[in-house]
Amino acid sequence: xxxxxxxxxxxxxxxxxxxxxxxxxxxxxxxxxxxxxxxxxxxxxxxxxxxxxxxxxxxxxxxxxxxxxxxxxxxxxxxxxxxxxxxxxxxxxxxxxxxxxxxxxxxxxxxxxxxxxxxxxxxxxxxxxxxxxxxxxxxxxxxxxxxxxxxxxxxxxxxxxxxxxxxxxxxxxxxxxxxxxxxxxxxxxxxxxxxxxxxxxxxxxxxxxxxxxxxxxxxxxxxxxxxxxxxxxxxxxxxxxxxxxxxxxxxxxxxxxxxxxxxxxxxxxxxxxxxxxxxxxxxxxxxxxxxxxxxxxxxxxxxxxxxxxxxxxxxxxxxxxxxxxxxxxxxxxxxx
Numbered sequence: 591x592x593x594x595x596x597x598x599x600x601x602x603x604x605x606x607x608x609x610x611x612x613x614x615x616x617x618x619x620x621x622x623x624x625x626x627x628x629x630x631x632x633x634x635x636x637x638x639x640x641x642x643x644x645x646x647x648x649x650x651x652x653x654x655x656x657x658x659x660x661x662x663x664x665x666x667x668x669x670x671x672x673x674x675x676x677x678x679x680x681x682x683x684x685x686x687x688x689x690x691x692x693x694x695x696x697x698x699x700x701x702x703x704x705x706x707x708x709x710x711x712x713x714x715x716x717x718x719x720x721x722x723x724x725x726x727x728x729x730x731x732x733x734x735x736x737x738x739x740x741x742x743x744x745x746x747x748x749x750x751x752x753x754x755x756x757x758x759x760x761x762x763x764x765x766x767x768x769x770x771x772x773x774x775x776x777x778x779x780x781x782x783x784x785x786x787x788x789x790x791x792x793x794x795x796x797x798x799x800x801x802x803x804x805x806x807x808x809x810x811x812x813x814x815x816x817x818x819x820x821x822x823x824x825x826x827x828x829x830x831x832x833x834x835x836x837x838x839x840x841x842x843x844x845x846x847x848x849x850x851x852x853x854x855x856x857x858x859x860x861x862x863x864x865x866x867x868x869x870x871x872x873x874x875x876x877x878x879x880x881x882x883x884x885x886x887x888x889x890x891x892x893x894x895x896x897x898x899x900x901x902x903x904x905x906x907x908x909x910x911x912x913x914x915x916x917x918x919x920x921x922x923x924x925x926x
Contacts, residue, residue, distance in 0.1 A: 661697040673734040684731030702768040708749035716749040730786040735794035745782035752778030780815040791839035802839035837862040854883040876904040876921035
């Protein structure tokens with residue numbers, strides 16, 4: 591019986607697509623735990639199998655099996671935004687100064703790329719502010735989402751001037767369309783971070799973007815922000831540590847709960863400095879935050895602010911009288 595495994599691995603300047611067809615593996619490619627006798631205990635076997643990989647393959651072996659495809663791009667790096675499009679057979683990638691469209695059959699061939707640098711005056715202004723002209727004052731594409739059948743929505747740091755654009759990709763793979771419409775480039779504040787070192791977590795639901803991001807140049811005003819669409823923009827309370835306290839956003843997800851869209855929820859995963867643990871020193875807690883899609887904001891002090899925002903500590907609990915709680919305090923974005 592044969593199955594296909596696939597994974598994407600990112601290094602500083604290279605992108606790898608791993609695809610390995612596995613069948614009954616031979617003994618020289620499988621890591622096995624040998625026992626001293628046929629009567630070894632099953633508990634020992636279970637313990638060793640759970641801690642040891644079923645298969646080990648070196649990079650050289652993967653190359654021999656034609657299971658690795660490598661894409662390199664000169665003068666670029668940081669392939670942090672990945673969007674899979676199986677219908678078109680493409681992998682869309684956000685990188686330093688580039689937006690890429692790569693073939694899933696072989697990412698090393700048939701690539702399309704858009705050179706998307708920050709304007710010269712933005713780079714100069716960034717440099718005058720004390721940032722490094724080469725590593726900071728460029729455009730790191732941080733967000734790539736499907737917007738509709740023919741367009742993507744992408745955002746980048748823009749040399750500390752966040753910017754977003756609609757990217758035309760055509761109806762079908764055969765269209766070979768991949769371009770930014772200059773008339774559809776817009777301000778990216780509240781969508782992309784200013785600083786390339788900051789993570790952003792976002793999800794596009796319908797025509798609305800929900801983003802967890804820093805919305806100021808100094809990286810002090812972190813917010814969960816709803817933008818685009820026809821409804822008013824809404825955010826978390828500004829500079830209130832009870833809402834968000836130095837968060838590091840990891841991911842966000844839209845979860846429909848019924849056929850009624852008013853029941854839909856948007857969840858954010860992040861870690862932050864815990865306000866409730868201040869008496870015990872600086873502690874980091876992992877959180878899950880929840881928002882209702884039908885939130886229109888409140889009145890008085892809650893105008894254009896979320897009224898449904900809830901957050902709690904992320905805990906994995908084992909039920910029962912002898913159960914225990916596991917705290918995931920260092921939730922991170924997985925980077926290979």
